[in-house]
Amino acid sequence: MELDVLERQEKEYSFLKQSDDFYISLFNKVYKALSSDAYLTEENRQELLFIAKGLEIYSIQSTRENFFGVNYAENMLYASSIYYLTDYFTTSSILARMFETEDYESEIDRFIHAFLINNRNIRNPYMDRLNDFLESGDKQILISIIKLIDERLKTSDPYKYVQLLLAKRLIEKFSENNIWNSLTRANPAINWKDFVLHKLESSWVLFPSQEAALKKGILINDNSFSIQMPTSSGKTSLCEIVIYNEIVYKKRKVLLLAPYRALASELKYAFTKKFRNLGLTVKAIYGGHTPTKEEKVEMENVDLLICTPEKFMAIENYIPNLHETFSTVICDEGHLLDDEHRGLNYELLLAKFKNSSTQEKKYIYLSAIIPNIATINSWLGGDENTLIKSDYRPTNLTYGFLIEQGDNKNKYFNLKLYSQKNGLEKSLINKFLSVKEDYKYKKSSTGKINTYKYKTYKTRAISVALRSLNNGVVAVFTPQKGENGVKGLAEEIINQISLLNFPKPLDFSKTEELENLIIYIEQVFGKDYILTKSVENGFVIHHGDLPQFVREVIENSIRKKIVPLIVCTNTLAEGVNLPIKTLVLHTIKRFNSSLKIMEPIRKRDIKNIIGRAGRAGQETEGLVISVNPSEYSYIQEVISDDQIEPVRGYLYQIINEITNELKEDRLLITNELIDEQSEEFKRLIDSIDKSIIDSLYEESTPDNISDILENLINKTYSYFQSDYNNKLTLEHIFKLRGEVLSPYLKRNEIGILKQSDSTVRIYEDIKGVINLGDDFWQNTSLPFTDETIGYLLDIIYSLNHLEFDFEQFHQENDINLTKGLLKKVILNWIEGEWYGDISNKTNVEVEDVLKIMLFIESNIVPVLSKIVTIAKIELQKQGIIISKDLEDLGLFIQYGINSRINLILIELGFSERMGILFVGNWIKNNFSTLNLNDKDTIEMILRENKIEIIEYLKETVPLISLDAFRSNLRYI
DNA sequence: CGAAAATAAATGTGTTGTACGACAG
DNA sequence: ACACATTTATTTTCG
Incomplete structure (x- = not known):
């Protein structure tokens, strides 16, 4: 029904x-x-x-x-x-x-x-x-x-x-x-009244998973704990109890490491209000903003600090050994240790904590299902009594597999259903799709009945998704972005709803809000982009090429059920929670370039994605449907937690690889040998270097660097797991890299490496290319022009370091990214154009513009910032000060703005670019007599002209921008 | 009846996600 | 390795 x-x-x-x-x-x-x-x-x-x-x-x-x-x-x-x-x-x-x-x-x-x-x-x-x-x-x-x-x-x-x-x-x-019973049983020594009275608003009971953790003595015991539970099984709420207990009863301060900005912000939102009323102080810092002086003081006195690992490392540079204030550390999304880009830092940060001279910390390691959590737990100092595993989920999940039946005369697809908790219970929905009833349409040019091409998995996934619309919000997951992924599926939707009789997303969307969404998206991307066409048809797409602010708009449209259908990649698993009732898995295989095969993505990731269906508190149950029979057995394994990948830590994986290589070739690794390796390998070593640089503190000297490193290494998870050979490799590599870094320490150049966030290689590269004698450095300030960008791009193009990035970009994309094109895109962008406009002006498809923008953001801007920082510090030695504008160059390009007013608006917390651009202009035109480079002045103007600004925006920008600006304006 | 549609088999083409930092004396 | 599109030859269907 x-x-x-x-x-x-x-x-x-x-x-x-x-x-x-x-x-x-x-x-x-x-x-x-x-x-x-x-x-x-x-x-x-x-x-x-x-x-x-x-x-x-x-x-x-x-x-x-x-x-x-x-x-x-x-x-x-x-x-x-x-x-x-x-x-x-x-x-x-x-x-x-x-x-x-x-x-x-x-x-x-x-x-x-x-x-x-x-x-x-x-x-x-x-x-x-x-x-x-x-x-x-x-x-x-x-x-x-x-x-x-x-x-x-x-x-x-x-x-x-x-x-x-x-x-x-x-x-x-x-x-x-x-909740009274559970809490007092778990820790009778504490008076829970205040806490409970607060908690009552949201819930009166604890989930079995939370109960299990309390029964293990997490509130009493000072040992480390590891907790493994599925997504959305009440982790946040459990943390809340633990944190309250640690602070109030144990008199400890708590550091909560949350590895995604979205997560950190979600936790901040969840905790700040509740804990403030309970008299506890909470502070969250992550991405983007640099803490002010007062905030730094606060950080040392705060009860709970929520932080990304990287940000915490950064803070430790100006508040050395801040971590000693926190004797309890909660590591959320702990499987991130495995991440290729971020795992190393995370691991070394924890190693640094463990290496500290102060008392052993209590770690609480939270993670999705991983088979070797016991190893991690014992690394962190826990034992079998402090290991908590639960597979409780507050909503029931049902799994559906599409089964092809019948012959060509009468072909149909049944949906076989399995209930999560009871693998044996099967039920069947007959003719979930039927060729006769679903795939026949009248071709207008001939007036004859045709059969829609239903054989591809794209078609099936989309048909299943459309069929499920009656039942609630649907997400279609696919691991790729292009024709065989998000884009292809979006086109398939448009095609099917125009020809076939499935339920249509437009019939389930909120017309008025959707209108606003269409206007906004069209303004940003132009008429031709697939997302524009999607919203016009009442659904959205979501993947990593889309800029962050657009993703937020899209997530919002699902959260508010403005549209009922989303097609997305892994971003879904990384991002925030959305109310999804049905999740359709188009495929779970992705091309592996080095092996040249299609390969299933990690089970752990699939588990995470599947867990997004049937959000607790929003839906009564979830339905996950898979349409590709060749993948059914793999997905079954995921469901029954069979052979989920262990978490080893990225460092361990590298070291293991290196050890094996060395064994084969009977080589002894040296820095010379490293220099001869491929760029990929050197970047790997770079990441080790950078982590070393980041973990060096003030008291490091050329003499003690090897001791510092050795102590650090001994405490890593990699070392903990390693056999004799791996341990040797690990020690050896860090020793080698210590030798490379030692001269920089001697010359007092570690500071400049840290400040410019550079590795030794890129630092030398930049120093060799830039000419500090050029007038450019002293004469450049806003607005940035053709010449400014041109000069910098010349430097960029002469760096050895970026050649590899350009090469990779060209390999991955079919775009001829010339210096001219790059300059044109950057200039248009900072001048306030949108992707659609840039596409028109450069004759590059919107999707390619997005790829170029991403390349600029993640490859060009970081290097530009390094160049400017290095130049700044070098010139400072000669008594020359470069302009503040030039110093902030990276920000201007990143945010796509070209005036100080706009940057100030961003610093004041405004996040939506369209509103920022228009209001920036409005201020410039109406208050030309004031000093518009001053933050306080701008703030004053905003505060005193709220009504006028809103009126002005009503006339000029889409409602979505207006709403975003207005909600930011409230805090001014 | 003849055009259109469906089927089958062979050949050719393209495939690659996500994410965090950006700092003192 | 696999999905999917395209091509070609042949058979079936339908107005």
Whole structure:
């Protein structure tokens, strides 16, 4: 019914004709379970879940019209309660929330409903008592409620009996898992009242996964803990408890390492408000902004610091050994240790902590499922008693596999369904897709009926996605961006909705908001780009070539359900949580260039992506559908956590490779040998160098550098896992690199390396190319012109270091990126043009413009900043100061602006470029007499002209920009 | 009946995600 | 290694 394929089912569903019989039998089973405690056992729990699903359809809006004779509201109490009793608390509450407490008449019904949706605001003998309990935690009160119910059960009329029994079971369950009970049991020494009173607003119980962690003694024990649980199983909420406990009870300060900006910002948002009311101080710093003086003071006094690992390393450079203030460290998304670009830093940061002379820290390592978490745990100082594993998920996931059936005369596709918790339970949706019914269309040029080409997986994935639209928000995952990935799928959608009769995304979108989205996207990308065409058809796409601010707009459109369909790559797994009901896996294979084969992506990543379906608190369940039979067994393995890749740490992988190479060639590695290796290998060594540079502190000298490095190495996860040979390689390489860096230490050049974020190689490269005698350095300031950019690009093009990057860019993209083109793109960009305009002016496709922009952002800008920083420091020695404008050059290019006012707006927290550009101009035109290079002046202008600015923006920019600017303006 | 559509088999072409930093004396 | 598009030859379908 939900997928609108009922009438094509071959099987007769007798219960549809005898729905009252079916209902009675379901109800009977519920009653039996409740009256015999049978629901408490694991097996019966599975069955109860199916019963709940059965009851559910008699109450939810999309299906209940098909039945009659059932009191929707009353029945929902049963369905919802069963979800509650089987630990699906969020599902329970979503279902119950489909009705109001006022919809119920009897005292007991109102109580049950209010209980299920955490509504404390009704007056009622049961709820009054429950309220007393919630505020005091006095167990006796719960006992008294049960007594009260028992009394009434004896005298109750038959119509109330089941409800009373239900209430009794709910309260019995609640006596066990309520937050008071769990917390005081986990740490009786602390008064939880303040915390609980705060927590009550969101939840009254803990998830089994959280319970498991508490039972292991995480609040009492000072050892390190490792926690492995699926996405969205209440990690944040568990952290909240642990952090509160550490600060209030253990009197420790907590450092929370969150490796993505989006994550850090999410956590900041989640914690700041709650903890402030509890009298704890929270600070979050990540990406982009450099902390002010006051903030630095705050950082040392704050109770909880939320930080990206890189940012924390940066801070440690000006607050040496800041980490000693924090005796508890929480490592979120711990599997990042494996990351090719960032794992090394993360590992060395932790090694540095472990190497500290102060007391051993308590580490809490949070991660998705990895088989060797025990190794990591013992590296961090934990043991088997401090290892917490849970596979609890607050929403149930169902997996669907599309099965091809029939011959050419009558071809159709069934959907085979497996429930997550019970691999054996299969069900089948017949003719989920059918060639006869779904793929026939009339060709207008001939007037004949044609069959749509349904054989490709693209077609199938999209058809499945469109078919699922009735059921809620759909995401289509694909690991590639181009024709065989996001772009191809988007085109396929447009094609299918124009020819076939599937549900159309436009019919599920919010027209007015969508209009605004279309206007905005068209302004940014022009009419021809695939994203523009997508939004016009009521869906969106999402991948890493899209600039960050656009991704946010897109995520928002899904979050607010402005559009019901998104096609995306891994960005989905990395980004923030979205309310996705159905996830369609187009394919999970990606081309591996070195092996020249298509290869499945990591199971760990698939697991992460799959976990995005059925967001707790938003959906009652999730559905994951795979359409490619050659991948089914691999996905089955992912579902059953079979052979998930271990986390070794990136450093370990390199070292292991090097050791093996050396063994084969019987070589002894030397710095000369390193210099002879490929650029790829040297960049690997560069990353080691950089981590070394970053972890050198003030007290480092040429004499003790090898000691410092050796101590550091000994504490790494790589060393911990290594065998004798690997240990030798590891020590040897770090020693070698120490030798390379030692002269720079001697010459006091480590500072300049750090400040310019350079490795030795690029530093020497730049020094060899730039001519500090040129007037350029002294004469350049805003606005940047053709000549400015030209001069710098000349330098860029003469660097050896970037040749490799250009080569790679050309290998990966079919774009001839000449110096002229690059200059034109940069100039247009800083002059305020958008991707669509730049595409028109340069005759380059929008998608290629995006790729060029990405190259500029990630390859050109960092090098430009290094060049400018190195020049600045060198010139300073001669007493020459370069302009502030030139110093900030990287920012101007990065943000695509060419005036100081705009940069100030960004510093003031404005993030949406269109608004920034227009308001910047408006200020320039209206306040030319003031000093517009001054932050305070700009702030003053903004504060005093809020209304005028909004009025002006209303006339000039799309509503989305206006809204973004307005919400930033609120904080001025 | 004849054009259009479907089928089958052979050949050719293209394939590559995501992410964080940017600093003192 | 694989998905998909294109080409070609042949058969089937339908207005």
